[in-house]
Amino acid sequence: MAPRSTDRRQAIAVEVTGAIGAVYATRTVVSVIERGVHVELIVSDYGRRLLRDELGEQASIDRFVPYLKEKYGAGVDAGTVTVHSNRDLGATIASGSHGCSGMAIVPCSMKTLAAVAHGLSRSLVERAADVMLKEQRRLVIVPRETPMSLPQLKNMVLCAEAGAMILPAMPAFYQLPKTLDDLADFMAGKILSALGFEHQLYPPWTGKTPSV
Numbered sequence: 001m002a003p004r005s006t007d008r009r010q011a012i013a014v015e016v017t018g019a020i021g022a023v024y025a026t027r028t029v030v031s032v033i034e035r036g037v038h039v040e041l042i043v044s045d046y047g048r049r050l051l052r053d054e055l056g057e058q059a060s061i062d063r064f065v066p067y068l069k070e071k072y073g074a075g076v077d078a079g080t081v082t083v084h085s086n087r088d089l090g091a092t093i094a095s096g097s098h099g100c101s102g103m104a105i106v107p108c109s110m111k112t113l114a115a116v117a118h119g120l121s122r123s124l125v126e127r128a129a130d131v132m133l134k135e136q137r138r139l140v141i142v143p144r145e146t147p148m149s150l151p152q153l154k155n156m157v158l159c160a161e162a163g164a165m166i167l168p169a170m171p172a173f174y175q176l177p178k179t180l181d182d183l184a185d186f187m188a189g190k191i192l193s194a195l196g197f198e199h200q201l202y203p204p205w206t207g208k209t210p211s212v
């Protein structure tokens with residue numbers, strides 16, 4: 001599934017870590033590749049567990065792309081995916097010379113949030129996020145935890161100050177969601193907007209409210 005070296009299509013990185021909300025990650029990956037974009041995918045050890053725990057063995061990382069195709073349809077063939085080892089600090093996206101234009105960490109654990117906030121770069125998840133910040137490219141962090149401690153809140157501030165967008169996993173309800181997929185569509189839509197893509201993953205707020 002890796003693009004040829006001459007392939008100059010846009011590339012977006014998606015990082016999946018061990019916080020609740022695997023369906024946010026799958027919907028985001030699919031929505032990006034449906035646009036013919038190449039996805040650089042990094043899944044932490046606990047992210048891998050999350051995929052299996054929440055979506056079943058069929059969504060384990062070695063079967064991830066077939067799983068996406070089965071659940072979301074043939075649109076998945078429009079793009080390509082490279083799955084990186086989180087231990088490979090020599091991967092292409094560990095360098096600022098890689099032309100990855102944006103990254104979403106979805107969902108983002110408090111552990112990874114802390115590591116990004118402090119520039120630790122111990123794993124590829126952490127290093128590739130650090131590269132986005134140093135190259136001043138779009139980094140979208142989708143934290144999931146509740147309630148949050150003061151250190152966790154401060155880590156979000158540090159990331160925002162460093163240039164990341166903090167986009168909490170807080171789906172809206174004005175669109176009257178009926179299914180979990182509707183909630184995932186909303187979050188993926190927010191992430192796509194933040195990465196600069198147009199989409200119709202949720203209806204825009206119309207401004208129509210009862211008279212108050």
Ligand SMILES: Cc1cc2nc3c(=O)[nH]c(=O)nc-3n(C[C@H](O)[C@H](O)[C@H](O)COP(=O)(O)O)c2cc1C
Nearest residue numbers: 017018019020044045046047109110111112144145
């Ligand atoms: C079932 C399960 C659910 C978890 N949910 C969350 C969560 O929602 N938010 C969070 O910050 N950590 C959560 N954790 C803890 C993280 O997975 C843990 O801190 C892990 O070390 C994160 O590592 P990673 O960021 O490298 O994936 C959860 C762990 C498990 C096993």
